[in-house]
Amino acid sequence: MWKITPLNLGTLDMTMATMISRFGVANDVGKVVPSPLIAWLLTNLEDGRRILVDAGPGPDAEQLTRDHNPVGIRDDQQLTAVLAEHGLKPEDIQTAILTHLHWDHAIGMRYVPNARIFLQKRELLYAVAPMQSDYKFYEINIKTRIPYFLSYYNRLALVDGDTKIDDGIELISLPGHTVGSQGVLVRTPEGKYLLPGDIINCYENLNTGIPGGIFHNAPDVWGSMEKIRRYIKDERVTVLPAHDIGVFTPS
Ligand SMILES: [Zn+2]
Structure with missing residues (x-):
């Protein structure tokens, strides 16, 4: 069993x-909304092991x-400061x-130097x-920099499709937002939770069935939305969106 802590x-x-793929003036599609950059700290309730899911955009x-x-990062929102609130240094994280x-999820992994990082090979x-x-x-x-994800290339643990990586932790292939997007299914004392990545930016994506506005492949998006709906229906999974401030104040 694991505890899930969202990190702001x-x-x-x-x-x-971008948040939701609606169209037309009446839907305020051009309205600028500040959206939180969220990573997740998973803590094993038996032995205290930690897993970091995503790492934000770097400092x-x-x-x-x-x-x-436009990006805003307060001093207390720097990854190092946020991990310190949980008694951790970035170098303590062994698994991610x-x-x-x-970029907004993955640049930060440069600063988590000891983590083995699970990623879908296709991504x-x-x-x-x-x-x-x-x-x-x-x-x-x-052109002046090597892509950030190559700086931790030799720490990547590549997987192909749905993969159980630990007791109570499964990687779930959810392509569409990107070619190799994945979610993380986590067993907690309150039931199973899904961290779906950016296919579900906000609760509204979930409640309306309309996905986020940035996607690589629309048919894959619909297939992944259907897969998420099946998890909700069949396994009563709770979904935690990737860019919704509401995850910090669970109801
Ligand atoms: Zn994102």
């Missing part, structure tokens, strides 16, 4: 159209704002999972040579 690593300004909000969308390799294969329209999500467009 800053804010990324997104348009409403440099000014650089990120120049390269991407990336839901996908987009890595795509990220090294994506479609041009996806370059910015993986920082392939920045």
Whole structure:
């Protein structure tokens, strides 16, 4: 059994159209919404082992704002400070999972130096040579730097599809937002929880059945949404969105 703790690593300004793929003026698609950058700390309730799921965008909000969308990171939202609140240093983390390799989830893994990082193989294969329209999500467009995910290349533990990696921890293939996106199914004393990654940005994606607005492949998105609905129905899984401030105040 595990405990799930959401970590607030800053804010990324997104348009409403990014959060949920609606169309038309009446849906305020251009409205800018500050969305939290969330990682997750899993703690084994029997032996205290930890797993970090995603790692946020790294420490440099000014650089990120120049390269991407406006990013805000308070000092107390730096990964090192947030882990310290839980009595941890980044180097203490031995196991990590990336839901996908987009910059806002994966740059931070550079600063978790000892973690073996579980990732879907397909995600890595795509990220090294994506479609041009996806370059910015993986920082392939920045010619002055090696892509961040290659800096921890030799720490990646690549998996292919649904994979149980520990007692009570399963990686669930959920392609669509990206080629090799995955969710993490976690057994807790309160039942099973799914961390779905960016296919579910906010509770509204879940409640309306309309996914987030950034996706690589629409049919894969619908298949993954259906897979999530089956977990909810068949196993009464609770879903925790990837960019919804509501996860910090569970009802
Ligand atoms: Zn994201």
